[in-house]
Amino acid sequence: MSLRGTIERINGSLVVARFEAEPRIGDLVEVGKLGLMGEIVRLSGEEAFIQCYEATSGLKPGEPVIDTGKPLVAELGPGIMGTILDGVERSETKLWELTGPFITRGARILPLDRSKRWGFEPTVKQGDKVTGGDILGTVQETESFQHRILLPPGVEGTIEQISRGSFTVEEPIGTLKTATGPVELRLMHTWPVRRPRPFKERLPLSIPLVTGQRVIDTFFPVAKGGTASIPGGFGTGKTVMLQQISKWADADVIILIGCGERGNEMADVVAHFPELTDPRSGRRLIERTVIVANVSNMPVSAREASIYLGITLGEYYRDMGYDVAVMADSTSRWAEALRDISGRLEEIPAESGYPAYLSDRIAEIYERAGRVVTLGSGQRVGSLTLLGAVSPPGGDFSEPVTTHTLRYVGTFWALDQELAFRRHFPAINWLRSFSKYLEVASQWWSKYERNWDQVRAVALGLLEEAAEIEETARIIGEKALPDEQRLILLVAEMLREGFLVQSAFHEVDKFCEPEKQAALLKIIVDFYSLAEPLIRHGIPIEKVRELDIVPELMRLKEREGIKPIEEARIEMKRQIERLAKEYEVAPR
Ligand SMILES: Nc1ncnc2c1ncn2[C@@H]1O[C@H](COP(=O)(O)OP(=O)(O)OP(=O)(O)O)[C@@H](O)[C@H]1O
Ligand SMILES: [Mg+2]
Numbered sequence: 179m180s181l182r183g184t185i186e187r188i189n190g191s192l193v194v195a196r197f198e199a200e201p202r203i204g205d206l207v208e209v210g211k212l213g214l215m216g217e218i219v220r221l222s223g224e225e226a227f228i229q230c231y232e233a234t235s236g237l238k239p240g241e242p243v244i245d246t247g248k249p250l251v252a253e254l255g256p257g258i259m260g261t262i263l264d265g266v267e268r269s270e271t272k273l274w275e276l277t278g279p280f281i282t283r284g285a286r287i288l289p290l291d292r293s294k295r296w297g298f299e300p301t302v303k304q305g306d307k308v309t310g311g312d313i314l315g316t317v318q319e320t321e322s323f324q325h326r327i328l329l330p331p332g333v334e335g336t337i338e339q340i341s342r343g344s345f346t347v348e349e350p351i352g353t354l355k356t357a358t359g360p361v362e363l364r365l366m367h368t369w370p371v372r373r374p375r376p377f378k379e380r381l382p383l384s385i386p387l388v389t390g391q392r393v394i395d396t397f398f399p400v401a402k403g404g405t406a407s408i409p410g411g412f413g414t415g416k417t418v419m420l421q422q423i424s425k426w427a428d429a430d431v432i433i434l435i436g437c438g439e440r441g442n443e444m445a446d447v448v449a450h451f452p453e454l455t456d457p458r459s460g461r462r463l464i465e466r467t468v469i470v471a472n473v474s475n476m477p478v479s480a481r482e483a484s485i486y487l488g489i490t491l492g493e494y495y496r497d498m499g500y501d502v503a504v505m506a507d508s509t510s511r512w513a514e515a516l517r518d519i520s521g522r523l524e525e526i527p528a529e530s531g532y533p534a535y536l537s538d539r540i541a542e543i544y545e546r547a548g549r550v551v552t553l554g555s556g557q558r559v560g561s562l563t564l565l566g567a568v569s570p571p572g573g574d575f576s577e578p579v580t581t582h583t584l585r586y587v588g589t590f591w592a593l594d595q596e597l598a599f600r601r602h603f604p605a606i607n608w609l610r611s612f613s614k615y616l617e618v619a620s621q622w623w624s625k626y627e628r629n630w631d632q633v634r635a636v637a638l639g640l641l642e643e644a645a646e647i648e649e650t651a652r653i654i655g656e657k658a659l660p661d662e663q664r665l666i667l668l669v670a671e672m673l674r675e676g677f678l679v680q681s682a683f684h685e686v687d688k689f690c691e692p693e694k695q696a697a698l699l700k701i702i703v704d705f706y707s708l709a710e711p712l713i714r715h716g717i718p719i720e721k722v723r724e725l726d727i728v729p730e731l732m733r734l735k736e737r738e739g740i741k742p743i744e745e746a747r748i749e750m751k752r753q754i755e756r757l758a759k760e761y762e763v764a765p766r
Contacts (some may be wrong), residue, residue, distance in 0.1 A: 255366025265484030311553025403549025411573025412594025435488035436471035644670030
């Protein structure tokens with residue numbers, strides 16, 4: 179059923195129309211003679227407020243509006259992987275081919291290619307009873323990605339017929355006998371982007387998402403199915419960090435959502451991503467990545483939708499039983515779009531002009547993360563980890579998007595302008611960040627280091643103590659400090675340079691395997707345990723600082739594997755013993 183209406187007035191991307199009967203909130207509408215894409219966001223009497231996803235210039239009152247009777251849905255099926263989509267799931271790459279770099283408004287391209295054929299291999303057979311979420315078969319979508327074809331949620335019955343062969347996304351691959359009659363099975367189905375996809379059961383989070391980035395994995399880990407926020411001012415490394423995680427995290431599928439308004443913010447990623455090599459397969463990373471980005475001249479409203487599209491795609495792959503990492507860069511742009519829409523709707527603004535429901539919307543987004551038992555028979559487990567960058571204006575973390583996000587996420591990686599300025603990257607401030615997944619991580623890490631909790635706590639404790647000592651040093655000068663404190667400053671420096679700092683561009687150090695992370699941290703902490711008694715016995719700090727092993731420990735991160743760390747341990751003991759002997763101190 180489609181309802182007709184007429185445009186009454188236009189305010190930027192907001193169009194007000196009067197319909198012949200009352201339409202539904204959330205319905206997708208075609209606006210004006212060009213048939214621009216829009217969504218009904220509010221009703222007031224007979225007036226419907228439509229948020230347009232395309233530029234409304236030239237649109238005039240009196241032009242027709244058609245309510246499609248359907249919400250904004252994502253098309254789910256083979257053909258999404260490896261593409262770049264805009265916020266309303268039109269393929270950017272394909273649209274470009276059609277209309278040039280600036281998308282012609284109203285251009286209709288169905289998200290999934292209708293003509294492409296996919297080789298389908300059924301895994302169910304005639305007579306099988308199936309229920310929503312069950313896997314019907316597989317399609318090798320890219321060399322690195324196997325697409326599992328799901329029976330859509332809410333459907334159940336007995337397989338009447340199913341064929342193996344080559345199909346387009348719309349052609350029937352079989353039929354299902356259901357209580358209400360036969361249903362044709364296809365490679366694709368649709369899902370409303372604003373509605374979370376259902377699952378059977380939420381599982382406790384029990385596995386860390388390993389990223390190969392030391393400050394993350396060791397100090398502020400995120401769990402598979404967990405959430406993390408990356409707030410940071412201009413140029414503090416948000417985008418690089420998300421790229422590093424896309425590249426190295428042990429997730430099967432990566433969804434990158436670029437909400438940026440400036441085309442160039444995402445253009446860089448879009449330009450470089452296809453060139454990245456997947457360290458897992460040696461093939462191209464894009465083969466298991468989807469990018470949702472408004473690189474075109476679309477209005478802010480499309481940004482608002484893009485985050486929901488990205489998460490819906492993520493849930494779809496989760497439902498296949500994959501570990502998915504969804505990354506949004508940056509959620510501040512999404513929140514600004516929300517503010518813009520709210521302003522046009524003349525809603526009463528709350529903090530900094532954001533609508534009062536900002537907090538609820540942020541919560542709803544992060545609630546879509548999780549590790550779940552999927553729908554369907556059996557115990558298939560999938561996870562969706564959600565990581566969101568936040569760009570607080572002026573790097574001020576007390577602004578609403580940062581503070582509300584802080585309440586809902588499990589990990590908070592606070593990026594620090596001063597660290598970035600000193601080129602300490604990743605610029606994660608270890609004093610302001612937190613992770614609620616430490617218990618999960620600790621269990622997992624114990625296979626690499628028995629006393630992981632303790633080693634980590636000692637290291638973090640030293641870093642915290644050093645921060646306090648530095649305050650004093652600023653006033654009285656470092657040389658006036660007692661040697662015990664100067665040793666802590668030295669070890670903190672070793673931890674910073676030898677462990678926390680990790681260049682995304684260093685051939686070896688860009689990725690650090692867990693075993694090496696544990697060994698590196700342990701050796702620096704052990705250095706402290708060995709040096710501390712020497713200082714207590716009156717050996718001057720300068721003597722400890724001058725040991726050859728000190729700079730060596732800071733360079734170990736750049737050596738391949740853990741063998742150099744084992745060798746350094748022997749050398750460290752030798753040098754400490756020699757120093758102790760020199761001063762006739764019995765080493766521990
Ligand atoms: N892990 C890293 N290793 C080395 N250099 C880094 C790292 N992270 C960030 N940088 C440096 O910092 C620069 C800025 O990083 P990035 O573009 O990620 O910042 P941003 O926070 O996304 O900025 P914006 O606010 O403009 O979006 C990079 O171009 C790079 O030179
Ligand atoms: Mg950025």
